[in-house]
Amino acid sequence: xxxxxxxxxxxxxxxxxxxxxxxxxxxxxxxxxxxxxxxxxxxxxxxxxxxxxxxxxxxxxxxxxxxxxxxxxxxxxxxxxxxxxxxxxxxxxxxxxxxxxxxxxxxxxxxxxxxxxxxxxxxxxxxxxxxxxxxxxxxxxxxxxxxxxxxxxxxxxxxxxxxxxxxxxxxxxxxxxxxxxxxxxxxxxxxxxxxxxxxxxxxxxxxxxxxxxxxxxxxxxxxxxxxxxxxxxxxxxxxxxxxxxxxxxxxxxxxxxxxxxxxxxxxxxxxxxxxxxxxxxxxxxxxxxxxxxxxxxxxxxxxxxxxxxxxxxxxxxxxxxxxxxxxxxxxxxxxxxxxxxxxxxxxxxxxxxxxxxxxxxxxxxxxxxxxxxxxxxxxxxxxxxxxxxxxxxxxxxxxxxxxxxxxxxxx
Ligand code: ADP
Ligand code: ASP
Ligand code: MG
Numbered sequence: 001x002x003x004x005x006x007x008x009x010x011x012x013x014x015x016x017x018x019x020x021x022x023x024x025x026x027x028x029x030x031x032x033x034x035x036x037x038x039x040x041x042x043x044x045x046x047x048x049x050x051x052x053x054x055x056x057x058x059x060x061x062x063x064x065x066x067x068x069x070x071x072x073x074x075x076x077x078x079x080x081x082x083x084x085x086x087x088x089x090x091x092x093x094x095x096x097x098x099x100x101x102x103x104x105x106x107x108x109x110x111x112x113x114x115x116x117x118x119x120x121x122x123x124x125x126x127x128x129x130x131x132x133x134x135x136x137x138x139x140x141x142x143x144x145x146x147x148x149x150x151x152x153x154x155x156x157x158x159x160x161x162x163x164x165x166x167x168x169x170x171x172x173x174x175x176x177x178x179x180x181x182x183x184x185x186x187x188x189x190x191x192x193x194x195x196x197x198x199x200x201x202x203x204x205x206x207x208x209x210x211x212x213x214x215x216x217x218x219x220x221x222x223x224x225x226x227x228x229x230x231x232x233x234x235x236x237x238x239x240x241x242x243x244x245x246x247x248x249x250x251x252x253x254x255x256x257x258x259x260x261x262x263x264x265x266x267x268x269x270x271x272x273x274x275x276x277x278x279x280x281x282x283x284x285x286x287x288x289x290x291x292x293x294x295x296x297x298x299x300x301x302x303x304x305x306x307x308x309x310x311x312x313x314x315x316x317x318x319x320x321x322x323x324x325x326x327x328x329x330x331x332x333x334x335x336x337x338x339x340x341x342x343x344x345x346x347x348x349x350x351x352x353x354x355x356x357x358x359x360x361x362x363x364x365x366x367x368x369x370x371x372x373x374x375x376x377x378x379x380x381x382x383x384x385x386x387x388x389x390x391x392x393x394x395x396x397x398x399x400x401x402x403x404x405x406x407x408x409x410x411x
């Protein structure tokens with residue numbers, strides 16, 4: 001007997017037919033004698049629809065009320081899966097985030113502070129199946145909270161850690177983690193194994209197959225995590241500590257390419273050249289909880305003004321501009337320019353540590369296609385560039401080929 005968390009994403013839950021199929025997968029695990037908790041997403045497209053309603057209601061909206069709206073999608077699918085399982089003769093029941101509870105630190109992008117598993121232990125003692133809405137928690141004030149887009153993955157991993165599960169299976173609409181988004185590059189290759197470290201980096205730069213925080217949590221608890229398809233019964237990708245052994249010694253230096261369209265570029269024109277100017281810009285953004293990512297500052301000639309360019313999540317752009325307008329006169333920059341038609345491309349691989357030239361290859365490959373680079377950042381196992389959004393598909397494809405990742409390259 002094992003203790004398992006099964007998580008099903010939006011496409012897997014999109015409609016009663018799909019939910020019936022999910023129920024059959026849950027039934028199969030339960031009938032093997034396993035203790036099963038199921039975490040579900042809202043139906044595909046539902047969270048987007050709900051977020052759009054909030055945007056239409058007001059351009060800058062209250063995060064507490066946003067949570068009330070967007071948490072509803074997962075409530076619907078939890079109930080529907082429980083009803084479906086009951087209809088198949090199984091002892092299944094749904095428990096909302098507040099009923100366990102799943103305690104969240106705050107609104108809209110809340111962090112999970114803890115999960116009480118007493119209710120679940122009682123369910124398992126009675127040989128039952130628990131269905132839990134992903135994405136959802138409750139604040140210390142008892143208000144509904146959500147965990148950020150894609151947060152159901154994190155709900156699933158946190159739940160698995162809290163109930164000391166033997167593994168956490170993330171069922172989605174692709175059959176594993178690929179060298180890049182297989183919907184953009186048909187030649188993308190499925191990876192049997194990926195390290196936590198690489199997956200963490202890939203997710204953080206846009207490989208949305210797993211929410212970044214879910215990978216961080218799994219890594220911390222050394223929780224066996226698996227990505228697999230709810231549509232096809234084939235082996236998925238295991239996320240592991242380390243990849244050892246002959247078969248993997250010749251792995252590519254670059255493991256995968258990811259892209260992220262959810263960044264917006266902000267340029268502050270005419271920033272005075274004096275100590276404290278940059279701090280006065282980023283201080284208010286940090287206070288407003290806005291994550292600044294890539295940063296480029298031009299070095300001015302003595303006494304002249306410079307431009308400061310950086311990226312923020314597109315969803316935070318309106319808040320960012322509001323915060324910057326507030327300090328514009330004091331800091332002394334003259335203009336705030338914004339651009340949402342940009343994409344961040346990244347190449348990730350632990351092999352980069354011992355290999356030079358990965359960044360140079362990226363720049364040369366993009367230059368060959370006449371693609372202009374707007375900003376660059378690097379870390380030990382990653383190189384990222386910001387480019388105009390219209391080149392996304394082309395750039396991902398040519399980099400995938402340049403780094404030797406195409407499926408047909410495999411001997
Ligand atoms: P779910 O609704 O199941 O949570 P998501 O849409 O959040 O599913 O994540 C699955 C999607 O992630 C896939 O359909 C695929 O387009 C995308 N994706 C991006 N990068 C990768 C990658 N490297 N490997 C696999 N899928 C990826
Ligand atoms: N439904 C939420 C979203 O679309 C959470 C999730 O599916 O992971 O972001
Ligand atoms: Mg997802």
